[in-house]
Amino acid sequence: MYMVLVLFxxxxxxxxxxxxxxxxxxxxxxxxxxxxxxxxxxxxxLGLDRPLYTQYYVFLRGLFKGExxxxxxxxxxxxKDLIQRLPATLELVMTAMLIAILGGIPLxxxxxxxxxxxxxxxxxxxxxxxxxxPRFWIGIMFQIAFAYILGLLPITGRISGDPPTRITGLYLxxxxxxxxxxxxxxxxxxxxxxxxxxxxxxxxxxxxxxxxNMIEQLRKDYSIVMRxxxxxxxxxxxxxxxxxxxxxxxxxxxxxxxWMIGNAFVIEQVFSWPGMxxxxxxxxxxxxxxxxxxxxxxxxxxxxVINLIVDxxxxxxxxxxxxxx
Amino acid sequence: xEQVLRRKQKGNLARAFYRFKKNPLSLVGLSIxxxxxxxxxxxxxIAPYPGDSAGAVHFKQMFQPPSWKHPFGTxxxxxxxxxxxxxxxxxxxxxxxxVLFVAVGVGLPLGLFAGxxxxxxxxVIMRITDIFLAIPPLVLALAVTAVLExxxxxxxxxxxxxxxxxxxxxxxGETLSKKEEDFVExxxxxxxxxxxxxxxxxxxxMTSSLLVKITLDMGYAILVGAALGFLGLGAQPPTPExxxxxxLGRIHLPKMWWLSTFAGxxxxxxxxxxxxxxxxxxxxxxxxxx
Numbered sequence: 095m096y097m098v099l100v101l102f103x104x105x106x107x108x109x110x111x112x113x114x115x116x117x118x119x120x121x122x123x124x125x126x127x128x129x130x131x132x133x134x135x136x137x138x139x140l141g142l143d144r145p146l147y148t149q150y151y152v153f154l155r156g157l158f159k160g161e162x163x164x165x166x167x168x169x170x171x172x173x174k175d176l177i178q179r180l181p182a183t184l185e186l187v188m189t190a191m192l193i194a195i196l197g198g199i200p201l202x203x204x205x206x207x208x209x210x211x212x213x214x215x216x217x218x219x220x221x222x223x224x225x226x227x228p229r230f231w232i233g234i235m236f237q238i239a240f241a242y243i244l245g246l247l248p249i250t251g252r253i254s255g256d257p258p259t260r261i262t263g264l265y266l267x268x269x270x271x272x273x274x275x276x277x278x279x280x281x282x283x284x285x286x287x288x289x290x291x292x293x294x295x296x297x298x299x300x301x302x303x304x305x306x307n308m309i310e311q312l313r314k315d316y317s318i319v320m321r322x323x324x325x326x327x328x329x330x331x332x333x334x335x336x337x338x339x340x341x342x343x344x345x346x347x348x349x350x351x352x353w354m355i356g357n358a359f360v361i362e363q364v365f366s367w368p369g370m371x372x373x374x375x376x377x378x379x380x381x382x383x384x385x386x387x388x389x390x391x392x393x394x395x396x397x398x399v400i401n402l403i404v405d406x407x408x409x410x411x412x413x414x415x416x417x418x419x
Numbered sequence: 420x421e422q423v424l425r426r427k428q429k430g431n432l433a434r435a436f437y438r439f440k441k442n443p444l445s446l447v448g449l450s451i452x453x454x455x456x457x458x459x460x461x462x463x464x465i466a467p468y469p470g471d472s473a474g475a476v477h478f479k480q481m482f483q484p485p486s487w488k489h490p491f492g493t494x495x496x497x498x499x500x501x502x503x504x505x506x507x508x509x510x511x512x513x514x515x516x517x518v519l520f521v522a523v524g525v526g527l528p529l530g531l532f533a534g535x536x537x538x539x540x541x542x543v544i545m546r547i548t549d550i551f552l553a554i555p556p557l558v559l560a561l562a563v564t565a566v567l568e569x570x571x572x573x574x575x576x577x578x579x580x581x582x583x584x585x586x587x588x589x590x591x592g593e594t595l596s597k598k599e600e601d602f603v604e605x606x607x608x609x610x611x612x613x614x615x616x617x618x619x620x621x622x623x624x625m626t627s628s629l630l631v632k633i634t635l636d637m638g639y640a641i642l643v644g645a646a647l648g649f650l651g652l653g654a655q656p657p658t659p660e661x662x663x664x665x666x667l668g669r670i671h672l673p674k675m676w677w678l679s680t681f682a683g684x685x686x687x688x689x690x691x692x693x694x695x696x697x698x699x700x701x702x703x704x705x706x707x708x709x
Contacts, residue, residue, distance in 0.1 A: 101553070103549070104553050107550055107554075111563065226694050227687055228642055228649075228690070230645075230666075231683030231687065234683070238672065353555060355555050360557075378650075383565070386562055390561075394553050
């Protein structure tokens, strides 16, 4: 319920941001050469000449019908544009998150077990670097190294030939369903650099938080008992300690997803990735108002939902929280 | 009594400094930042070609690779890249300072009010904060730049607009825990005003967490500012903003690699400096900051 309120607030915020800020969307869209009449007619067409609360009401009514208003560039409803581009962004963000989790957790465990030794120091340096790299720059450096110099991976885009038949819109999945293995390999190659670039900072942060939590678990009585009774170290670490350590890692993962969606805006631009974020940037650059509002809103909804899922998982992993409710 | 107190303070400082020194990485961070500040202040004197920081044009020497004369090479109109990167430090540091000044200035009092006054004030402020935090910062900043003219100052405004809720949260949490403590109760029973208690009793007690967060956030704010510049939504050419420089150089890859590489490296080193220092300060003050 609270979530619905937050989302309602978000819609208000974005809407009024778009309407109240100085600057006239119609004037911006038409450019400085347009005559006063042209601007007035576009204002009328977009409903900008009506009172604010009426505009908001119309906007909100549209939301329930799955309409976000017409894009000034594509001349289609923004919602349709977004649906078409969403899978590309999802594929990118999910792959990056997967890399960050699959890399970060074992690395964190390893650092914790070898606290203050060489592995730990290397992972610390890596973590500092990982959060300090400008994402767009490291993406460009990857392009220079792996694409231009070594020629191993493609520079930009999602796939070389035609995309596989659209079922989910996720090329990896679609090409698998179509049993088109060359397409699978090709889209995987395209996906590798952008998702790796996007995953670096979250990977570093997950490593650090997992390390901190694991060190805490290693000091707890139960893990000392486990060790003394001769429980195999692997079971001890991965079944018991990691599960406890993972709960606080999980909250960070929720936050990091939001971070990733934000930074996808930059990464998609660098790698000409045809996703929602790139669409968003172009809408901003070309003053496509409804599109900006739509992209921001869809992302906010996604982010709120992800945090809800994290909360639920949190309860699942930590019975103390689950039972308190 | 006074002597004992002073000795105790000195002891605390010495111990704190010892803790700080024990972490050599934070010293590295501090040196990086000091050097960057010096570079920014002295830019007109140390840049080999100060005139190149703006719209100068020397077509005779376009796209020269790094050499003794131009250690970072020259750009598409023959300007010295090193000079431009040096002047860029002014922009990025100023952006960080302005953004955090506004974010702390707005967010901190709100958090104090919400935490100390409670009731309706608390729910209104914290609900608004939640709404702002429901949108990833970079996305919200983009949406704000969409309605403004594209320039450096508006991009600072856009970032500050997304940043204040974090300080509201921090101040709110700290205030909640501090207001239960004895020193606040004593002040209250002595009849101190609420403003006095909030700003003179509670606020000084959160300085260390604030300082750590501000240091770390300087790095993040610079990154976001550079990202906006890179996307073409922040500073506009010929302003030598680092993100903008990387973006302009990208067109000429991979042959003119020096155009993007050095500007990006400058961002990386600066942000790294703030992260290292922030991490060191965190150990130094022994505080938890998200």
